[in-house]
Amino acid sequence: MSTSNIAPAGSNPVMDTDAFxxxxxxxxxxxxxxxxxxxxxxxxxxxxxxxxxxVAATFVLVMSSTLVSLFRNFIPKQVRIASFILIxxxxxxxxxxxxxxISLDVHKALGAFIALIVVNCIILGRAEAFASKNSLGKSILxxxxxxxxxxxxxxCLGIVREVLGAGTLFDxxxxxxxxxxxxxxxxxxxGFFTLGAWLLVFSIxxxxxxxxxxxx
Amino acid sequence: MNQESLGFIFINACFINNFVLAYFLGICPFLGVSGSIxxxxxxxxxxxxxxxxxxxxxxxxxxxxxxxxxxxLELISYIVVIASTVQxxxxxxxxxxxxxxxxxxxxxxxxxxxxxxxxxxxxxxNRGYNFVQCLVYALGAGAGFTIAIVIMAGLREELDLSDVxxxxxxxxxxxxxxxxxxxxxxxxxxxxx
Amino acid sequence: xxxxxxxxxIEPPNSWHMIRALGGVGVLCSLLIVFTxxxxxxxxxxxxxxxxxxxxxxxxxxxxxxxxxxxxxxxxLVSFEGEPKDxxxxxxxxxxxxxxxxxxxxxxxxxxxxxxxLIYGYSPEKQQVIGMEVLESKETxxxxxxxxxxxxxxxxxAALDATLTSDGSALEHPIEAVKAGQKEQPWQIDGIxxxxxxxKAVGDILRxxxxxxxxxxxxxxxxxxxxxS
Numbered sequence: 001m002s003t004s005n006i007a008p009a010g011s012n013p014v015m016d017t018d019a020f021x022x023x024x025x026x027x028x029x030x031x032x033x034x035x036x037x038x039x040x041x042x043x044x045x046x047x048x049x050x051x052x053x054x055v056a057a058t059f060v061l062v063m064s065s066t067l068v069s070l071f072r073n074f075i076p077k078q079v080r081i082a083s084f085i086l087i088x089x090x091x092x093x094x095x096x097x098x099x100x101x102i103s104l105d106v107h108k109a110l111g112a113f114i115a116l117i118v119v120n121c122i123i124l125g126r127a128e129a130f131a132s133k134n135s136l137g138k139s140i141l142x143x144x145x146x147x148x149x150x151x152x153x154x155x156c157l158g159i160v161r162e163v164l165g166a167g168t169l170f171d172x173x174x175x176x177x178x179x180x181x182x183x184x185x186x187x188x189x190x191g192f193f194t195l196g197a198w199l200l201v202f203s204i205x206x207x208x209x210x211x212x213x214x215x216x
Numbered sequence: 217m218n219q220e221s222l223g224f225i226f227i228n229a230c231f232i233n234n235f236v237l238a239y240f241l242g243i244c245p246f247l248g249v250s251g252s253i254x255x256x257x258x259x260x261x262x263x264x265x266x267x268x269x270x271x272x273x274x275x276x277x278x279x280x281x282x283x284x285x286x287x288x289l290e291l292i293s294y295i296v297v298i299a300s301t302v303q304x305x306x307x308x309x310x311x312x313x314x315x316x317x318x319x320x321x322x323x324x325x326x327x328x329x330x331x332x333x334x335x336x337x338x339x340x341x342n343r344g345y346n347f348v349q350c351l352v353y354a355l356g357a358g359a360g361f362t363i364a365i366v367i368m369a370g371l372r373e374e375l376d377l378s379d380v381x382x383x384x385x386x387x388x389x390x391x392x393x394x395x396x397x398x399x400x401x402x403x404x405x406x407x408x409x
Numbered sequence: 410x411x412x413x414x415x416x417x418x419i420e421p422p423n424s425w426h427m428i429r430a431l432g433g434v435g436v437l438c439s440l441l442i443v444f445t446x447x448x449x450x451x452x453x454x455x456x457x458x459x460x461x462x463x464x465x466x467x468x469x470x471x472x473x474x475x476x477x478x479x480x481x482x483x484x485x486l487v488s489f490e491g492e493p494k495d496x497x498x499x500x501x502x503x504x505x506x507x508x509x510x511x512x513x514x515x516x517x518x519x520x521x522x523x524x525x526x527l528i529y530g531y532s533p534e535k536q537q538v539i540g541m542e543v544l545e546s547k548e549t550x551x552x553x554x555x556x557x558x559x560x561x562x563x564x565x566x567a568a569l570d571a572t573l574t575s576d577g578s579a580l581e582h583p584i585e586a587v588k589a590g591q592k593e594q595p596w597q598i599d600g601i602x603x604x605x606x607x608x609k610a611v612g613d614i615l616r617x618x619x620x621x622x623x624x625x626x627x628x629x630x631x632x633x634x635x636x637x638s
Contacts, residue, residue: 035244037240037243037244037247038240038241038242038243038244038331039240041240041243042239042240071430071434074430074433075430075434076423076426076427076430078427079427079430079431081299082296082299082431083430083431083434085295085296085299086292086296086431086434086435086438087434087438089291089292089295089296089438090292090438090439090441090442091441092291093288093289093291093292093442093445094441094442094445096291097288097445097446097449097453098445098449100449100453100456101449101452101453101456104456104457104460108545112335112338112339112342115291115334115338116241116331116334116335116338118291118295118334119295119331119334120331121244183549183552184399187398187399187402187549188237188238188239188240188398188402189395189396189398189399189402190395191240191395191398192391192392192394192395192398193391193392193395195391196387196388196389196390196391196392196394196395197388199387199388199391200383200384200388203383203384203386203388204383207383220519224519228523232522232523233522233523288442288443288446289439289442292438292442343524402549405521405522405549
């Protein structure tokens with residue numbers, strides 16, 4: 001949506017903010033690239049779970065991109081996927097321990113999906129498409145942007161599902177006592193519906209923008 | 217040691233807690249490959265096959281890691297083994313049956329990052345299934361995935377011929393369909409109880 | 410990982426480089442994992458112990474301290490210290506005077522949607538279940554998952570009769586769940602309307618566990634008692 005005012009590529013390599021911003025909206029991993037959907041649907045039944053998953057995935061994304069970018073000239077092309085997967089799996093294991101140390105409740109809520117971050121197409125995708133070909137600074141920014149975009153998408157779902165499905169937001173009741181919660185939102189089906197609805201909303205917005213541009 | 221009966225494990229994995237519609241595993245191929253029933257069924261067969269093999273490998277690794285008391289290496293070992301298994305299976309099929317290889321095409325490598333496979337390995341470890349239970353679980357999960365993806369393909373094939381607004385077409389529609397399908401499967405809860 | 414269909418490349422892959430890269434990455438990753446594991450182990454162990462204690466004290470009202478006991482394969486009770494691996498453990502709860510108030514036991518079984526894991530407290534003196542807490546469940550949100558928080562349901566477990574027959578080998582009246590509002594006997598559980606099957610599952614899980622564990626406890630209760638000072 002926002003074509004940010006970018007400095008021409010290469011002129012300001014470390015502070016190239018477009019590397020960060022594109023992950024938030026223009027190339028949002030969930031809503032635009034439609035990647036990494038398994039965890040988005042599974043752990044978005046409450047806002048706090050969505051946030052925790054987003055932060056965990058961003059951590060893995062940033063750390064993996066860092067290592068991949070650091071070693072990019074050291075790893076031959078033929079073994080790159082294997083190395084990337086090793087690195088990603090390592091940081092997923094690490095984040096698993098960190099979450100257990102910080103909050104057992106969150107760990108129980110996220111369950112196996114922490115481990116499943118390792119097969120999140122977003123992380124491997126960024127490592128392959130960006131971090132392995134770009135400098136450290138840019139890779140970190142790119143990873144951060146994608147991570148924040150991912151977290152944003154997760155929160156979109158999490159907030160809608162929690163408010164409609166339980167009447168609370170981050171465990172705080174927000175819709176009053178008279179509200180009859182839509183339990184369906186907490187069921188897997190609700191996850192599908194909510195994501196489909198968001199994609200529809202963004203799709204309509206894009207159509208409108210395109211029509212406006214054409215009409216000019 | 218898990219007490220569940222083999223029949224229950226199968227029905228659970230296939231219907232009650234369907235890997236795609238209840239656990240949200242394998243969404244990428246589910247949405248991407250459900251364009252036609254023919255491709256969907258082949259993807260389902262490939263996934264079931266890889267699941268069986270990965271299940272056996274995961275059971276072996278888990279036993280080994282428990283023996284040397286290094287459970288924290290579980291995730292990294294699973295993913296490495298799954299990736300190598302898919303690679304090996306692909307080379308094997310290429311050699312043994314080039315026709316089958318051509319038909320499966322791009323699907324096999326896609327399965328590597330398929331959360332369903334890794335999810336299978338993780339779940340069966342968490343539940344402490346023994347070897348036979350693992351096999352049945354893998355079969356059930358694969359069957360469930362196949363059923364879900366084939367139904368989805370059938371639905372989408374029908375919808376392709378209907379008058380659907382352009383803005384809705386594509387992923388948004390697929391997700392709505394998946395939501396309805398998931399709700400239907402919720403009706404299986406309590407089966408075998 | 411994939412052997413690429415190589416178009417004409419200028420330089421064939423150097424095996425040593427590949428091995429060096431994979432090996433180097435592998436070693437670095439393993440070191441990172443082991444380091445983090447060791448660094449977080451004390452905190453994680455403490456967290457788990459705290460969560461367990463909180464649950465134990467929740468299902469044994471009045472308990473101030475606890476001790477763990479292992480149930481061996483032959484049914485004997487042995488005092489247990491440290492981190493459990495595969496052992497079946499029970500937890501004795503003592504009040505501030507050191508008197509045995511109850512025994513907490515974990516169990517699990519099939520629920521409506523998936524496995525339900527719970528912990529319950531049993532008082533050998535009163536021969537009753539005195540508390541129950543659901544540890545893990547995936548029951549239907551808004552319906553079955555009421556078994557976790559519904560106060561009326563949980564009140565069932567404050568004094569649930571679990572008397573043993575005189576020879577201590579079986580429950581005189583097996584615990585069972587009945588439809589909401591139909592509870593007549595002290596060994597029955599009033600189910601939740603709309604969550605009949607989940608309630609029944611909890612009843613079945615409790616019955617099964619008490620039928621197994623209470624006879625084992627029956628003859629060995631004295632092992633659990635501390636020397637009351």
